[in-house]
Structures are given as structure tokens and as C-alpha cells.
Amino acid sequence: MTRRASQSDRTRQRRRPQRGRPSEARALLDVTTVAKAFVALLFLVSLVASVQLLRAEGTAVLVRVVATLYVTGLLVVGVFRDVTGTQWWRAAFFGGMVAYGLVEYLRAGGWFNLLFVVAGAAMLVTLALERR
Secondary structure: OOOOOOHHHHHHHHHOOOOOOOOHHHHHHHHHHHHHHHHHHHHHHHHHHHHHHHHHHHHHHHHHHHHHHHHHHHHHHHHHOOOOOOHHHHHHHHHHHHHHHHHHHHHHOOHHHHHHHHHHHHHHHHHHHHHO
């Protein structure tokens, strides 16, 4: 006499992790760690570049340095505190994009800097419409 497997037996068999494959939690940890390392490195490079720029050109580039450090610093805070999905963080980050783009556009012109302004402003409008 053969016994039919119950639904819960079949479900348990399907949910068993396969050997040799990392679990989803482990994969998530790896992606999070890589993202944090990348953002920390980005901030470090931004900080070193800002210090060198200030040494070379003096306080004339202070607005540019502040805008750069604001955006990268806010990115570090968002990733390390896991708050990039919150409304306040998004508004602060996209506002920083607009400020950075404006500073760079007024300094050097160029379509790429203008794209930063337009993209940041579009995201701010989208956030405002979501709040309604």
C-alpha cells in the first residue's frame, strides 16, 4: 500500500534549501555589503578630491565642494542606515542633485549637468505628487 504525500509534505520538500547554493539571506547580505563598500569608497574618493580641490583653488570652489560632499554624504547615510526608501531621504537627495547640477552647470555649462537638474527636479515633482 502506497501512501500519498500530503500537501504539507510536498511543500516542505520544495522549500528545502539545495546544497551548494547560497540562501537568499546570504545573497542579500553579500549585495548589501558590496553596496556599502562601494558607497563608502565613493565618499572617500569624493572627500579626497574635495580636499585637493580646496588646496589647489582655495575657497572659490567652496560651493562646489559642499554640493559634492552633501550628495555623497547623504548617499552614505541613506545606504548605511537603510533609509533610501523614505520620503525625507529621497527629497533631500534629489534636492541635492538639483543643487549639485545647478552649481556645475553655472560653473561649466554642459548638457550632463543640466540633465542632473532636470532629473532631480522631475523626481522632486514626482515625490510631491505621491504625497497628495
